[in-house]
Amino acid sequence: MLTQTQQNMIAQTIAFVKSGSAGESTGHDWWHIYRVEKLALYLAEKEKAELFLVRLAALLHDVDDWKFNAIGSAHAENWLKSLDVDAETIEKVVHIIAQVSYKGAGEDTMPDSIEARVVQDADRLDALGAIGIARAFAYGGSKNREIYDPEVLPVMHADFEAYKTKVSHTINHFYEKLLLLKDRLHTSAARELAEKRHEFMEEFLKNFFEEWNFEEDGRRKIEDRSRK
Ligand code: ADP
Numbered sequence: 001m002l003t004q005t006q007q008n009m010i011a012q013t014i015a016f017v018k019s020g021s022a023g024e025s026t027g028h029d030w031w032h033i034y035r036v037e038k039l040a041l042y043l044a045e046k047e048k049a050e051l052f053l054v055r056l057a058a059l060l061h062d063v064d065d066w067k068f069n070a071i072g073s074a075h076a077e078n079w080l081k082s083l084d085v086d087a088e089t090i091e092k093v094v095h096i097i098a099q100v101s102y103k104g105a106g107e108d109t110m111p112d113s114i115e116a117r118v119v120q121d122a123d124r125l126d127a128l129g130a131i132g133i134a135r136a137f138a139y140g141g142s143k144n145r146e147i148y149d150p151e152v153l154p155v156m157h158a159d160f161e162a163y164k165t166k167v168s169h170t171i172n173h174f175y176e177k178l179l180l181l182k183d184r185l186h187t188s189a190a191r192e193l194a195e196k197r198h199e200f201m202e203e204f205l206k207n208f209f210e211e212w213n214f215e216e217d218g219r220r221k222i223e224d225r226s227r228k
Pocket residue numbers: 026027028062101123124126127132135136137139140169170173178
């Protein structure tokens with residue numbers, strides 16, 4: 001249970017994040033944060049993680065990605081200071097956020113607290129399934145990327161630098177990242193939720209290619225018939 005003061009801090013943080021992320025169209029909008037907080041809370045209860053830390057970290061995990069962010073990497077920290085959150089909690093939340101958004105080589109460092117593992121799982125779950133598909137194409141569109149190009153094959157990037165600079169179409173993002181996420185989750189509750197989301201993406205891709213190849217198949221059938 002949260003204290004009244006903690007509940008007020010959460011409410012103010014919600015208002016802060018909501019207003020700060022207005023108009024975000026690259027997948028870091030308020031509703032992403034809203035879903036991640038909800039998922040994180042669900043996982044935190046299963047894992048007996050500390051709810052106050054999890055909620056603050058989930059709410060603030062993407063504020064440093066806001067494109068109009070003027071304060072830089074201290075954004076979440078400054079916000080918590082302005083709320084008079086105690087120094088130890090601020091340090092923990094900032095550490096969780098740093099671990100959640102870490103995208104270094106290999107990308108697979110295990111976060112050192114259950115709170116960080118829960119928030120990272122929640123963030124990854126929101127990149128999967130129907131929502132994940134919608135976010136991938138919204139993100140691709142915002143970066144002027146094509147939906148698909150059969151001549152550009154997926155690349156398994158060796159490091160984050162290569163990953164960041166590579167411009168590819170959005171279908172490749174499924175093979176380069178989204179289909180790999182289910183095996184990178186830390187908690188069993190998240191793995192359970194990921195199953196259906198993963199299957200749905202596979203089904204989506206199967207249909208996508210069926211529709212993409214429609215003309216080719218049609219032509220082949222006509223040719224076959226003419227040979228008889
Ligand atoms: P998050 O907001 O979950 O911390 P990211 O900033 O990595 O994660 O990505 C935001 C959203 O945009 C995610 O749904 C992710 O799958 C999608 N995305 C990131 N990079 C690409 C890409 N190269 N192509 C398509 N979608 C992408």
